[in-house]
Amino acid sequence: MNKNRKKILGYDIDLISFQDAIEYLKTRIDSKLGTHIITINPEIIEQADKNQDLNKIIKESELVIPDGVGIQIALKINGIKQERIPGVDLALELIKLSEKENYSIALIGAKEHVIKKTEQNLENEYPKLNIVYARNGYFNKDEENEIINNISQKNPQIVFAALGAPKQELFINECRKKLPNSTFIGIGGSFDVWAGEVERAPELFRKTGFEWLYRTIKQPERFKRIYKTLPVFLFKVIIECVNN
Numbered sequence: 292m293n294k295n296r297k298k299i300l301g302y303d304i305d306l307i308s309f310q311d312a313i314e315y316l317k318t319r320i321d322s323k324l325g326t327h328i329i330t331i332n333p334e335i336i337e338q339a340d341k342n343q344d345l346n347k348i349i350k351e352s353e354l355v356i357p358d359g360v361g362i363q364i365a366l367k368i369n370g371i372k373q374e375r376i377p378g379v380d381l382a383l384e385l386i387k388l389s390e391k392e393n394y395s396i397a398l399i400g401a402k403e404h405v406i407k408k409t410e411q412n413l414e415n416e417y418p419k420l421n422i423v424y425a426r427n428g429y430f431n432k433d434e435e436n437e438i439i440n441n442i443s444q445k446n447p448q449i450v451f452a453a454l455g456a457p458k459q460e461l462f463i464n465e466c467r468k469k470l471p472n473s474t475f476i477g478i479g480g481s482f483d484v485w486a487g488e489v490e491r492a493p494e495l496f497r498k499t500g501f502e503w504l505y506r507t508i509k510q511p512e513r514f515k516r517i518y519k520t521l522p523v524f525l526f527k528v529i530i531e532c533v534n535n
């Protein structure tokens with residue numbers, strides 16, 4: 292499949308529908324083509340501007356999905372109408388696909404009780420799901436090598452890393468060296484949602500692009516992150532658009 296991409300502030304973003312993203316990923320998994328899915332948003336872009344490693348990882352990744360509403364607005368400023376693809380939704384669809392196709396999966400991230408509950412909930416909901424590895428996301432650099440060795444011995448076809456950005460992207464980058472044929476996705480706080488620790492926003496908020504507002508009301512500490520990043524990001528996008 293030929294994907295269309297649009298560069299925003301130097302970062303390529305895939306212009307793809309949710310369904311096409313799943314089909315694209317299925318083809319890659321079946322063909323054993325290693326894939327790193329980045330769920331891009333303005334905060335990750337801000338971090339990547341300051342972190343060369345993250346910058347390189349994003350630029351070399353095979354699929355960059357427009358996760359944040361900020362990205363959707365940035366594309367709109369550039370005259371492109373693109374549906375938002377929340378990483379948590381794409382990941383859940385990959386879980387369903389994994390059950391159907393019997394793909395082996397690994398889960399890494401979140402606190403110990405959260406990953407345990409996530410595993411339990413997924414096994415209840417998708418009884419044929421083949422989870423070959425699950426671990427919490429709290430470890431130091433020394434433990435990382437051992438974890439990567441353990442994961443690679445299990446040879447999962449898909450690795451879901453919910454460690455928050457940029458930790459998950461850097462971790463995935465290391466893990467890919469041992470598992471070049473696997474698919475990886477960094478999904479932030481998704482295990483907290485799957486474990487039932489954090490509620491997803493009601494559909495009205497999600498459909499209208501205001502999930503961030505709901506999450507900010509529920510977790511006010513997020514406000515600092517968003518209000519500092521989004522206006523500056525959109526300002527830069529407008530300047531870029533005017534200059535092109």
Ligand code: UDP
Binds near residue numbers: 454458480
């Ligand atoms: N986390 C982790 N290891 C760490 C730091 C964070 O596993 O060293 C987990 C944390 O428990 C939470 C997730 O990473 O489940 C980060 O969630 P957040 O909502 O900050 O991520 P976002 O969705 O905003 O990227």
